[in-house]
Amino acid sequence: MTAILLVPGLLCSEEIFAPQLPTLWPHGPVAIANTLAGETMAEIAARILKDAPPRFALAGVSMGGYLAFEILRQAAERVEKLALICTSARPDAPEQTAARRKMLDQARAVGFERFLNLGADALTHPRASRVKTESF
Structure with missing residues (x-):
């Protein structure tokens, strides 16, 4: 089973993913990233990676998608799958x-x-x- 890491958007709490959790749990352990630890995208992504499993499927919503791109920049080898929702690839x-x-x-x-x-x-x-x- 692949671990799943969900990254919420700006001013979103883990509650944003509550409706999806029952559907995701059968596919692997689910973690929701803390996006409040750090001042820059690079710092927040580094903190997320510190707490993340060794390999995972990554999903980012809005600003969480920006962080997903930064996570890929820092540790692409750890990301098995990627889902980007309502986000942009532009800085x-x-x-x-x-x-x-x-x-x-x-x-x-x-x-x-x-x-x-x-x-x-x-x-x-x-x-x-x-x-x-x-x-x-």
């Missing part, structure tokens, strides 16, 4: 990196759940139904 422009850092700083300052509730309107389409984090 961030400096403005995108600055905006991402600002968002993370704000989330750290007020707390993750409060930040999500305060910022949900900016992250969702106006016609989308709003789900508060407490429902998870």
Whole structure:
């Protein structure tokens, strides 16, 4: 069985993968990467690799896909399979990196759940139904 490593996107917790876990478990052990340990993509990827199994199937969502590319750069020989979901192969422009850092700083300052509730309107389409984090 192949170990499976899931990498969530920016401001996502492990909860994003909860619906998929029962389907994935029969295929191998599943781990969800910690994307909060490090300041740069290279540092975060190195930390993920430190905690990862020797070989694994890798799936990254959004910013998790950026990290998947960095994991491949650092240790391609450890990745058996790759799934990229809603991500880009292009690096961030400096403005995108600055905006991402600002968002993370704000989330750290007020707390993750409060930040999500305060910022949900900016992250969702106006016609989308709003789900508060407490429902998870």
